[in-house]
Amino acid sequence: MITVPQLDQYKDLIGEDQLSQIYDKVRALSGLHVMHFNTTERGGGVAEILQSLLPLLEDLGIKHTWKVVxxxxxxxxxxxxLVDMLQGNIPGQLEAEDQQAFLDTLAQTPILSRPQDSxxxxxxxxxxxxxPLTTLFPWLRPAIWFCHIDTANPNQYAKEYILRFLNNYNVCAFNSQxxxxxxxxxxxxxxxxLGIDPFKNKNKYITREQGMQAIARCGVxxxxxxxxxxxxFGRWKNPWQVVDIYRLVKQHxxxxxxxxxxxxxxxxxxxANDVLADLRKYAKGDPDIHLLHDPTMIRDQEVNAFQRYSSVILQRSSREGFGLTATEAMWKEQPVIGTSSTGLRSQIIHEQTGYIVDDTQTSADYTLKLLQDRDLWRKLGQQAHEHVRKNFLFPMIVLGYLDALTKAMAFAHAQPNLSGGQKR
Structure with missing residues (x-):
């Protein structure tokens, strides 16, 4: 059996059973060539997942290509x-001319102009x-579509817009039921x-001294x-409530x-620029409100330091498909004060690994509680770390991903798309 060090390093964290499942599943897929498409190569959860997932699967014998549209x-x-409507159930419709203009632009994607190159x-x-890619380019079959956002309560019109394209996929994947x-x-x-890679620089252990130095370099x-x-910096991340919570805590x-x-x-x-500009106004010149956004300053070590050595971690997203930053913080023994958004609710166990609370005053009360009772903070943080170890490390996404590939290839032979129609 082929084994790879990048995967075997998880043995001490998750045991051999899960690793054996991965090796068993990958054997039937050996030699497969999978091509991924997304819209950005850096920033955001999708790009980060692909940066870890694809090299690992290459080592396991599944060829991968990644193209950015x-x-x-x-x-x-x-x-x-569209995402506002899908995540927030915002009323309204998508203008027909806007829909067509978007599809026309997508149909002219240069990297897909020559099928022989893809x-x-x-x-x-x-x-x-x-x-819409598999509708615009019918040769992109068989195919899997993966929705990474929170669509638990979508605008019906926006959902119907997306559904019209999904018939051309063999499997549709979501990160939450x-x-x-x-x-x-x-x-x-x-x-x-989803799960995190604890061996990445952003998640590796750093000493308190290293963390303090990294935080200080950012002017904090x-x-x-x-x-x-x-x-x-996005509206669904609800940064304004973070500021409101801070102001309530500052009274004490x-x-x-x-x-x-x-x-x-x-x-x-x-x-992001609009949200950041609005936050600057909202901060009203308070020197204790730090808006850190420069990618040349906020690198993996700095993110690691803030997640690991801040006094309290908040994740106030009003909508969240999963929320890898919350997973990362919990791995670093931080209880997270989250919301009832889909992704955070699936990770945080209320009063065991953090808190699930939506209103500002109660969130501030919990923040104050963790600041004042560090024994409780440590206890919840240790439980949060263990919860991530058992449920949200990277082998979990590998298992789900391999299941999706296996299912898609089986349907490709039996029923090439969701309708059971023939491949065009």
Missing amino acids: PLDDTSNHFTAH QADLYFVHDFQLA ASVFKELPREHVQVIT DPTRPLITQVSR IPNVQVALVGAMEAADDIE
Whole structure:
């Protein structure tokens, strides 16, 4: 049996059973060529997952190619509105001319203009932006579509817009059962539980001294109480509530400070600048509110330091497909004060590994509680670490991914797409 060191290093963390399952599943897929498509090579959870997943699967004998389909500003605005509708159940419709303009642009994707340059055994398309690809380019079959956002409560019109393209996929994958579109045939759905790579630089252990130095390099005083949220600057990450929580806590602990940490490097994140500008106004010049966004400053070690050595970690997302930054913090023995959003609710066990709470005052109360009772903070943090070890390390995503590949290839031979129609 072929084994790879990158996977075997998990043996002490998860035991041999899960690793054996991976090796068993991968044997039947050896030699397969999978081609992935997403919209950005850096920034955001999808790119980070692919950066870890694809080299590992290559070592296991499954060839992978990754192609980025960049979107122009008009397309990014259209898809930003679409995700607002899918995640937030915002009322309204998508204008027909906007839909057509987006599809026309996508149909002219240069990297897909020559089918002979994009040959693979299986195509893997990420997120709602690129769902139309298999309709526009029928030769991209068999195919899997993976939805990474929180679609537990979508706008019906936006959901129907996406559903019209999903008939051309053999498998539709989601990172939470709650986000699955109920209209899809159950046998063509795969839930892929996400997980973190604890051996990446961002998640490796660093000493307190190293962490304090990294925090100080960002202009934050590491000797004072620090509340932190790590996430991109987006409206669904709800950074304004983080500031509100900090202000309530500051009434009781005057020297507390807050850091909002999110390197702005995702090419498809068009709203980050607007959110950051609004936050600057919202901060009203308070020197204890730190908005850290420079990707040349906020690198893996800095993110590691803030997650590991902040006094309290918040994740206030009003919508969250999964929330890898919460997983990372819990791995670093931090209880997380999260919300009832789909992804956070699936990870955080209330009063055991953190807290699930939506309103600002109660969130501030829990923050104050963890700042004042460090024995409780340590206890919940240790339980959070153990919860991630058992449920949310990288082999979990590998298992779900291999199941999706196996299912897609089986359906490709029997029923090439969700309708059972013939491959065009």
